Amino acid sequence: MDCPACARKVETATNRISGVVSSKVMFATEKLVVRVDEPMLFSQVEAAVIDAGFTLNALDGSSNNTTEQDQPSGWQKTFKDNFHILAISTGMAIAAAFKGSYPAMSEWLFTLTCVLGLIPIGTKAIKLAKSGTPFAIETLMSVAAIGALYLGETVEAAMVLLLFLIGERLEAFAASRARSGVQALMSLVPEEATVIVNNERQSKSASALVPGDIIEVAPGDRMPADGELVSSNASFDESALTGESVPVERLVGDTVMAGAVLADKVVRLKVTSKQGENAIDRILHLIEEAESRKAPIERFLDKFSRWYTPLMMVVSLLVIITPPLLFAQPWETWSIADLHCC
Structure with missing residues (x-):
């Protein structure tokens, strides 16, 4: 998702499913929370998200669409992400080179x-219209480009698409930078923990820890959950959570937050936080x-935009059809006038 508007598109698509009580997208953490009346709706939710042009991943990071090996990396990912922009830019440059001769x-x-540039944008506009968002920005860009082509303004039509794609790419970059801090915070909790069972060490998933489990942490390791120190005093680096640059000494009985790094020696702790309730969570x-x-102004703009965009498109359509139908005016004149005004 590039912006909160994308989050609203996903919410609209999933709210249309029969049996869904409510749907909420957390844009910063990229989570979709759906409340349902009946079980076994996951496949329908996933299909609705994909039909809207987005990808739904499980909480463990897996996806039914692609595997980790299929994901491009480095320059391949950069090229793939910017291929549309590069293709249109190259086409416009070649066309401009031939303009004089x-x-x-x-x-x-x-x-x-x-x-060619309009095909993927128009395709996404159709998908969004089917999923309950007929007046998305993709729809407006498609109408603008088609209108410019109708007027013979081919340079302007291509430029509209290019600027739209550049704007989307910059928006995606800004969203990625904004999420980087959240992703870094989420990565503080390790995936595996060492649990002491009958005085023996066993490996256990951090997500499976429950209050009362005894875990062992070695120097340099991060805490997989909130825990109470039970073996001996130790120093912990909590800078990632509190900003404190100097390791803090914790005494037996003190609580240590998840994500803290053990600084000096091997210690054992008793888990005190439930799954999803540690300091990071x-x-x-x-x-x-x-x-x-x-904010109140944001809520107002959301409501205003839902009515303004379709209203302007209806007014535009009336400007095109009313004079020819009621006053026998030429279709071409009013079509061109309306497109120029838009």
Whole structure:
């Protein structure tokens, strides 16, 4: 998701499913929370998200669409993410190069570039319309590009698409940078923990820890959950959570937060936090709650945009059809006038 508007598209698509009570997307942490009346709706929710043009991953990071090995990396990912922009830019550059010597060919190249660039945007607009968001930005861009092509303004049509794609890419980059801090926070909790059972060490998933489990942590390891120190005093680096640059000494009986790094010696602790309730999870919950509380002006703009965009499109359609139908005016004149105004 590139922006909160994408989150609303996912919410709209999933809320349309029969049996779904409510759907909420946490944009910062990229979570989808769905309340249902009946079980076994996961496949329908996943299908709705995919139909809306997005990918749904499980909480463990897996995806039914691609495997980790299939994911591009490095320059391949960069090229794939920016292929659309590069293709349109290259097409426009070639068309501009022929504009002086072969104006007719240049015009056709601009048209071809615009049509090819419009296909994925138009396809996504159709998907969003089917999933309950008919007036998405993709729809408006498609209408604008088609209108510019109708007027013969091929350069403007291609430029509209190029600027839209560049804007989306910058928005995705900004969202990625904003999420990097949240992702770094989520990565503080290790996936595995060493549990002491009958005085023997056993490996256990951190997500499977329950209050009362005795865990052992070695120097340099991070705490997999909130725990009470039971073996001996020890120093912990809590800078990732509190900003304190100097390790803090904890005494027997003190509580140590998840994500803290043990500094000096092997210790044992008793887990005190339930799954999803450790210090890291509480910080993430606060971020999600802060994100869900919209300012009054933001709520107003959300409601305003839901009515303004379709209203303007209806008015535009009336400008095109009313004079020809009621006053016998030429269709072409009012179509061109309306498109120029838009």
